[in-house]
Amino acid sequence: MNKGLRNLAKGAACGAGLLATLGTAQAEELKIGMITTLSGGGSSLGIDVRDGFLLAVKQSGAGDVEVIVEDDARKPDLAKQIADKFIQRDKVDILTGIIWSNLAMAVVPASVRQGVFYISPNAGPSALAGKGCHENYFNVAWQNDNLHEAMGGYVQANGFKKPFILAPNYPAGKDALTGFKRFYEGDLAGEVYTKLGQTDYAAEIAQIREAKPDSIFFFLPGGMGIAFMKQLAQSGLDTAVFGPAFSFDQGILKAVGDAALGVKNTSQWSKDIDNPANKAFVEAFQAEYGRLPSLYASQGYDAANLILAAKGKAGGAGDKAAFRSALKAADFASVRGPFKFAANHHPVQDIYVREVVKEGEVLTNKIVGVGLQDHANAYVGDCKM
Amino acid sequence: MSVAFLIEQLLNGVQFGVMLFLMAAGLTLVFGVMGLINLAHGSLFMLGAFFCSWIAGITGSFWLGLGGGFLAAAAAGALIEMLVIRRLYDRDHLDQVLATFALILIFSELVRWVFGDQPLYLDIPPLLxxxxxxxxxxxxxxxxxxxILAGLATALGLYLLIAKTRLGMRIRAGESDREMIGALGVDIRTLYTAVFALGAALAGFAGGMxxxxxxxxxxxxEPVLILAFVVIVIGGIGSVKGALIGSVLVGLTDTLGRVFLPQxxxxxxxxxxxxxxxxxxASVAIYLLMAVILAWRPKGLFPVNA
Known part of the structure; x- marks a missing residue:
């Protein structure tokens, strides 16, 4: 009854022309609020997540799904404001889109407690996977540690004895180095935390030179990684570098250039994973946007398809319990192939090792092996739902 | 710890400081001569960088880009001085902060509108x-x-300009008594526009590099602007020499703090x-430095009107 009244009010608002874009207020309209980074140094990540997400919604042809997108400019306070507005004024059923873990920590706990679902297409801080897990929080990408764990194992297996590791000083950076060290058990040449959004790495590069490592592992997503790779190339150091896919994804490779050729990186997705859903996704994305998709785009695409599948199964998000169990079943064709959730609502999946190669004139990635198979995460046991 | 490591980190600190100096020099001149707080100085830095990479992208020459960034920032500086800043000299600092903050927002949106959201990339010239x-x-x-060399050359050039030329004499005169030099028949409006454009050009030059x-x-x-304010407060507002010493101090503190504090x-x-x-x-080290210096010398290291 209450909902009926609300819809009536919505219809009235439409009629008054206050919200021209709201469209028809159908019985089970699904409203999704996307908070993501569309400006500044982290913008390429958010733009890819958004484009992947909207592509899936468009393909589904669902007329009763509304997505509202706003830019958080990588600012936690702004993300929080947008979330409050989405929940209180726009009455969204689902929030999604956040790229950065510090923003996720500002938004997610309070939002899911208010009964809104949060489907993370990227940030997966350990705090939300372990003790802070919640029945309304699902991460469709990975737990933050995952890709770094796979790289730790790879570096160890390939006989490197003295890696130098660095990451930004924020939740995902700490998760990254923790994850790396969980699977790499040897000595480190050094371990450094940089400032989030730092653009000049001269001091860190000098430290690397001084420590004489046999390899460098770095997690510096977005523009940070580009700046680091460019400055590393200028410094004349030629130590082997390794990293998660974030440092070598499609958007970054173009800016870094040939310096990235041959670098090994770990990813849960690659455009050459051989399954029909992935082939269709890569083709459709290129046709729609005229560029190759990145792993962020694949995560946005999967997040939308997870939501759409659950909506189909539960008939909308009105019945929260039904919608939640439909989400948990994850009955959708992931571009990664088989997909399921662990007990703490994070994926159980294969993590691949990729190599940066040149296809014609375009730098891209090719799978060269599997780093971890059917990998969940280290925090499942800490999560009590 | 090897000597080379120490030298490299010292150079890093000096390089960062010299870059800050290019920002701080314009800021401190504008503040010292005109008594104006210009928050939009960071936007001129950004403008220089965007024009530099845009022109370098079209022509394929970094040097043309750098020159273009310098000129574009100078032109933008002269333009906003004539359109907006000129009206603010007699107002109090709060009005100036408000108006120049609005300029930040306007410039950011304008640049986003023209160049797009995605960062641009600029390659260093093969020569360097x-x-x-x-x-x-x-x-x-x-x-x-x-x-480092370009920054030091600029510092020398600024010193010569201010100490040895007629324009510099007027700038110094403007700092100590602006009514008087107006009364002596100096065209103070043109002088202010020139000083503002000079500061803007230096910011644009720094942005391009x-x-x-x-x-x-x-x-x-904006992050650079905040540091530049720290620099001019440490160095003494209005003093170019203070800006140079202050920026090298800040650059060294930041770099060496990042390296040695964890150790x-x-x-x-x-x-x-x-x-x-x-x-x-390490991320608060420069603010600690500022607090200590201000406790010791409340007007900065080289106060102009001591």
Missing amino acids: SGALPLPGGGGYPVYRFAI VGALQSVQVGMG VFKLVLPASEATAVGSAL
């Missing part, structure tokens, strides 16, 4: 690529050496905690 060997092993990027080291993006000027904490804490605590403390 590669690394120079340092004594004791290791190397230092030629490009960063070039920034830094653009090749990192990425060129909307909002890149100091490693003596008493486990490694990963030490890096976390050390890097957190």
